[in-house]
Amino acid sequence: MATAVLTAVSAAYMTLVAFGNITDYGTNRAFVEHVFAMDTTFRSPDLMWRAITSQSLVTAAYVLIIAWESLTAVILLAAVVSWLRGHPTARPLSSTGWVLQAVLFGLGFLAIGGEWFAMWQSKTWNGLTPAFQNTTLATLGLILLHASKPSPQLAP
Numbered sequence: 001m002a003t004a005v006l007t008a009v010s011a012a013y014m015t016l017v018a019f020g021n022i023t024d025y026g027t028n029r030a031f032v033e034h035v036f037a038m039d040t041t042f043r044s045p046d047l048m049w050r051a052i053t054s055q056s057l058v059t060a061a062y063v064l065i066i067a068w069e070s071l072t073a074v075i076l077l078a079a080v081v082s083w084l085r086g087h088p089t090a091r092p093l094s095s096t097g098w099v100l101q102a103v104l105f106g107l108g109f110l111a112i113g114g115e116w117f118a119m120w121q122s123k124t125w126n127g128l129t130p131a132f133q134n135t136t137l138a139t140l141g142l143i144l145l146h147a148s149k150p151s152p153q154l155a156p
Helices: 002-023 025-037 055-085 090-116 128-147
Strands: none
Touching (some): 002 025, 002 128, 025 055, 090 128
16 A cells, blocks of 8 residues: 555656646756756866757757656556556556656756766756655655565555
8 A cells, every 4th residue: 555655646746747847848948958058067177068058959858858757657647546446557557657757867867967967066956856855756666666565455
């Protein structure tokens, strides 16, 4: 039951994240633009070669992020439905959703945004805390899911 509830929490969260990025496109795109441009970092010449200022690349990256978030939300919502119906796909769907969430926020925001684009140096455009929270939520879900045995009531 705990895994089903955590799946529902993650599904609701990822749905709201995707919805927010779609409905408040400009604000959230600005975040990606500033992170890529590295314009609020320490501007070390040894790192600034990494900056991306191409508006086309920024837009493509942001659309990819929204698509990834949306796919993650859909998979986690499908997992919630599967948990409620006691269908055996609940566990693999939850696992897939959480892996997608962990990859997006762990690799995309912590590793690439945080380290490659030096987001940690920015006081204004720094999303490391939410990225860490998301990675932690997904990781805890994966641990809970894979450390527990399937319940006879929820999965055959």
